[in-house]
Each structure stands twice: as structure tokens, then as C-alpha cells.
Amino acid sequence: MRTPPLFAALLAMPIMSCARHVVIDPELVPSRNDRDWTVHSEPAAPVDAGISPGGSYVVGGVRHVVEP
């Protein structure tokens, strides 16, 4: 006995739906998430920013010394 076309179409819908999710599920595309930063250019060193060697600068209350 042949399957009625309408019934076959209804049966296929959820299957097609599942297939769509398997194909495009972003979790399967790890390239969308970078593992680290891409640094195109780095900031000038503290010396270049005007702090003399041996001088220091403060970040969040912690003093850092620029190596001579």
C-alpha cells in the first residue's frame, strides 16, 4: 500500500527540521570563536609614553617600575 503524499510530507517535516539544525548549528563551527586576540599593533612601551627608565607608574593602586 502506498503512503499518502500528505502523510509523507508531514512525516518528512520534522526530519528536514532536524537535518537543518545539524547542518547549520553554530556550535559545530568553532571558527566563529577566536581563541585569542589578534594584536595588529602593540602600545608604545612606558618609556615611549614619556616615563623615564627607573620611573614608575601606578595601575589600580599598584606601582610598576620601568626597567632602566
Add this chain to the structure above:
Amino acid sequence: MFAACLLAAGVSGCAFTQVNIRPPAPEELIPTSVVGRARAVSVDVPFDDQRLDRSRCGTQKNGYNTETAPVVCQVPPETWLASALMQGLERSGFHAVANSPWGPATVRIHGELQQFFVEPKLNVFTFEPEADIAVRLVVTSASGLNAERRFYFKGVKPALLGTEDQFQAASRMATQAAVQAMVQAIVSLLDRYPALGTTSPTGQVSVAYGHGLP
């Protein structure tokens, strides 16, 4: 039989009703910490909206995976994400300011919103609202830093019915994941360059000269 018809009508009716979602509260985004060490960062608010479909934040579907009603963000998603990142940075100990003036060591965070979409994922027995958020961050400073990174987040709320609360929960989970990952990434980047972010938003350099630690 009559009750079953009423239930079916009610459930299918949900699928034709517009779904409204709103940003999570700041305290839901990330636990408070001091990893920011009071560094000053400026966040561009809003982000650049580069979504392919800017007319909606997602879609409601019926049991045949057909789109039936839009999901509408009560706050534009480009503002939603930028504000959430700023709040997350504040809660992590940064001095975060929106669109602050450009100073010599100010760190500027510019975001591009590439995707913000909430839709149900239909399984055999469950109906799971799923939120996808894609962001590209560019971090720059006048002293020369230029770094970029792409992020992709997903929030899934397993459920039997696609009610507004489930859509809200999925968008909250994705936003939390986005903020926590972006803040962590920004901390790891700025920790490589300790002099960055040591200025006030107006650009005044916080420098003390000396020959050793106090």
C-alpha cells in the same frame, strides 16, 4: 476532547503572539570582582549593528518549524550588548565610561554586533528557545594598541513550551556568557600592557616617578 481542543488552541495561539525580551539586570551579568584594578576603559555605546536582519531579535515558530511571530527586543540589541559589557566591566573593577573623550592611555572598546537572534529549536519532545550572539570587539589606545577578537555565544533554555519567559531566559543566558567571556578576554589583553588604562577618562596620566616599589 473539548479540553484537549482548548489546550491545543491555547498552545498554538502562543506561537502567533509577539515575544518581548529585555536585557538582564546588571547583578545577573557577572559576579563582582576587582580584576579590573580600577583601569579606565571607554566603551562605545551602542555597538555597530551589523546584523543581516535588523528588523527583529528573533522569531517564534510553530510545531512545523514555520516562523509565526517576531521576537522584539525592548532595548535595541546594539545598545543591549554594549551596555551589558560596560556594566560587566564596572562590576569587575574597571572604571568604565561610555564614549569618553580620547586620552593618551585611554583604552577604547569598540564592538560590532554581528548576530543577535532568539528562536526555538524544535526537538521531538522539547521546544528549546535558543539565543545566538556574535560580537567582534576592537580594542585600541592612542599609545598604539590595536587588537581584535570575535566571540560567539549561545544560550539554550530547555522547555516544553515556547513561552515568553523561556525566550527571556535564553537571551539572559547568552548575554551572561557574552559579558563574562568578553570581560575575561579584556582583562587578559590589558594585563599584557600594564600601563594601559591608567589614565582618567580625560586623559590625565597617573604616573609617579621613583626608583623602587613603595
